Amino acid sequence: MQVRIEDVSPVEKKMFVEIPWETVSQRLGNAYKELGKGVALKGFRKGKVPRPVLEQVYGQRVNAEVAYELVRESFFRANQEHQLAAVAEPRVEEAAAIKKGQPFTFAAIIEVRGEVAPQDYKGLAIEKRKLAIPETAVDEALAALRREHTELRPIEGRDVTAAGDIVGLSVSGTIGEHQINQPQFAVDLDDEEREPLPGMRQALLGIPLDSKDQKLELQIPEDYKDESIRGRKAELTFTVLEVRAKEVPALDDEFAKDTGKADTLDGLRAALRKDLEERESETIDREAREGVLRELVKKNQIPIAASLVERAVEMQYQRLRQMLGMKPDRKDPTAGLTDDLREKMRPQGADEVRGQLLLEAIADKETIAVTDQELNKHVDETAKARNIAPAKLRAEWQRDGRIDNVTYSLRQDKVLKYLVEQATVTEVETLSQPGTPLPGVSEGVSEGEAHEGHVHGPDCNH
Structure with a gap:
């Protein structure tokens, strides 16, 4: 097989392939042999139909099937040998018909990941809200606790x-x-x-x-x-x-004891404040990661393959349906995704893909990796939240092929934390502009996002 690769754009390549007749002939022979086993035509016993007759009746179909398989095999082989980093199936533009004694040739456009060289990712200017819990928030938490014990x-x-x-x-x-x-x-x-x-x-x-x-x-x-x-x-x-x-229970020390959080009302207020501060700190940290990712993408508007953008748009749409409480359409997950809506969602989808690619590249450049201890900790925390044994959850993830994807998402989040540490941070009362949450990255890792956490390609096993 002869393969020639030409650059079309930073994220597209054109592949020219020539497959010798000997290979094509062998594939045709195998196809007709397999076909002949189950075909019964008038005048012939099952499995005894001569090949010339099969060619006359099924030739067009067999040629198309063999050509399709040759294109796929050539693509995967070229993708590996030439390290193309393809992100979608090839788009065949020129394909010659299979003719006896002649090589089979075709040309196809391949979308690739492209070179990602992050620039200016250290010292990104971001805002971070000051941690401030007003007394009214503690009052509201106390009122909610009273309602629970009513x-x-x-x-x-x-x-x-x-x-x-x-x-x-x-x-x-x-x-x-x-x-x-x-x-x-x-x-x-x-x-x-x-x-x-x-x-x-x-x-x-x-x-x-x-x-x-x-x-x-x-x-x-x-x-x-x-x-x-x-x-x-x-x-x-x-x-x-x-x-x-x-x-409704009275607000006194007895009520505090009944909650199991403190022995006095003052102690209960202090415990509620601590809980609120911990949750608010997590929110502030998430906002900082979202902000640093927004700035990273803004400074690195790298070209990206159209198929990756469309895939991101479809994932966004499915998440939107879930947020609205709509049941997923298993037959057509993108049902209702109109062309106008696609167009509106593409800019955010493109930046989502850019963010993932940039974080991958930074992780490689800065040798940021997820340790076994970090993965084990995440498994333990997720198992505790689901009230199942960690070993059972790990076995479930391994069986479903999720471990690598969970590790990938943990790595992405680790890079974001690194970028926040390297950023120029200004503390503010209120953010001047919110960050754009990118699911599977800035929101951390959840079981439902395990397959969304990376840029998919033809080599994915899901």
Whole structure:
């Protein structure tokens, strides 16, 4: 086989291939031999059809199949021998028909990773928020903890609802043109944020505990958050199913002890502040990594293969569907991804790929690697979060071929931390511009992202 490679662009090469007739003839012979085993034609016993007859009936199909296999094999061989670093299957542009006694020739465009030489990646200017937890945040955390420890008691000594009650209802009726039929749901008469409809909490205050088939009319404001029912009139019929009174614990030392976090109320506030500071520190560190990655990509607008961008766009779209609570379409994961939406998502997809390639190159240049101890620690932490044995999780990842991808993503995150350490950092109260999260890199590693953490190519095993 003769192969000639020409550069088309920094991320494209053209491959010219000539395969001698001897090789083509052997492949054709094997194909007809395999075909003949299962073919039964009129006048011939199964497996006894002469090759000339097979060529006459199936020649066009066999030639196409052999040509396809020769192209694929030639591509993978050339990719390895010439170290092309291809990132997608070849795009055949010129292919001669298979003719007896003549070599088979074809030309194909191959998208490649291209040379990645990161520039100016040390001393990147980034902002980092100061760690500041206001007392109001501690108050909110304390209030949330009280809600967790709130008990619901049967109503005693009264026959109407009151503030602090949880009212279970069945509701039917209409809101404008929308039909409503909720056989069972609860309304917290104290919780304004989760009020099902504006004015509903007030309407349910002071009603008999055994209310049945009661009418309720509400006018939805024109500026209501749900656009679909703005300005509509709600005409409902409800029945009270159950009412419970909330017993909220007092804010005292006994409550602190009940939480198991501290022995005194002051100690509980201190413990909650520490938790908030730890979470906020993690957020600030993540923002710094996102910021340094944004600046790195901004300074290194390297050319990238179109197929990598399209793949990144499709992954972004699938993540977007998951964020919106949409079920994945297994038959067509990109269902609904219109051309206009693709076009809008391409710039971010391109920068996502650039970020991954640049981080890989920096890791190689700075000899940054993931140690066995670091990988083991990640396995242990993930196993603990999933409440399974670390050995079982590792075996699962090895069985599914995820270990290498998890290691890759850990390495990417390690490079980001290195870049933050090397950056010129300005502490600020508020970031002037947010970083762009790049899943599989700046968000750390999660099991669901294991296959997203690197730039895929034809040699991937998934």
